[in-house]
Amino acid sequence: MPNPIGSSQWVLCTEGSGYACSHGIRDAIPSHFPKNSLAVVLEQVEHEMLLFLPGKNQQFFVRSQGIEQVDIYSTGKGFQKKICNVCFVLKSMDEFQVNQTDAKGRKxxxxxxxxxxxxxxxxxxxxxxxxxxxxxxPKKGTLWQCSICRKMGIVGVNVKVVADHNHYAGRWRGFLCDSCNTGIGRFRDDENILRNALAYLKEHEEYP
Ligand SMILES: [Zn+2]
Ligand SMILES: [Zn+2]
Incomplete structure (x- = not known):
């Protein structure tokens, strides 16, 4: 099975359907995916291409008529369209919420x-x-300790204490320092991701 990681030949699936391919076995009936999904080319077959759609985490045989060339560098900030980091669909800018304005005043x-x-x-x-x-x-001005990094601080003076929530259950979990709260959020509160991070650190461990 060709490995899509490292591929850089990107195309746009304008039609939104193809034959799913798992472990080299091609489905008999076509299935759908969002139109304008980005895909990498794995193989060029007659009138068809074997593509990998990262948004679907799946390979598809797609007919050539439903495929267009795309310049991935002409997307995003300063362009009309942007590729979603979850579904990998090329969408117009107004389908992405404005988050903040940068130093140059751009949204x-x-x-x-x-x-x-x-x-x-x-x-x-x-x-x-x-x-x-x-x-x-914790009350302002009191000595407090973060349960993850164990750093101590004076609440509201030299440490910003934030209420940490489990976003899946919508439940309050406890208080953390701002840095640790952002940290676990970056790992999407996901045990597997944290485990991978730990394994990565261990793999590259060096002692001074
Ligand atoms: Zn999306
Ligand atoms: Zn902390």
Whole structure:
């Protein structure tokens, strides 16, 4: 099975259907995926291409008529369209929420499209969880210790304490320093990702 990692020949699937291919076995019936999905070319067969769609994590045989060339570098900031980092669909800029404005005054948009973000936004924190966190929040000016990095600080003076939530269950978990809260968020609260990070560190461990 060809490995898509390292491939750089990107195409655009304008039609949104193809024959899924798993472990070298081609489906008999075509299946659908979002139109304008980005894909890397694995093989060129007659009138067809074997593509890998990262947004689907799946290989498809797609007919050549449904495939267009695409310049991936003419997407994103400063261009009309952008590739979502979850579904890998090329979408117009207004399908990405404005996040902040950069130093040059240009709008920065979120890396995931509105459809892919729905899932994230749905997990809003219920009010009772917010209230509970507010009630138990460490008092300003008190000595406090973060349960992850173990650093101590004076609340609201030299440490920013934030209420940490489980975004899947919408539950308040505890208080963390801002840095650790952002840290676990970057690892998407995912045990497997954290384990991979740990394995990576161990693999590259060096003693001074
Ligand atoms: Zn998306
Ligand atoms: Zn911390």
């Amino acid at each position: 920065t948009r979120r890396p995931s499209c509105n459809i892919c973000r729905q899932d994230i936004d749905r997990r809003a924190i219920p009010n009772r969880e917010k209230k509970e966190a507010k009630r138990l929040r």
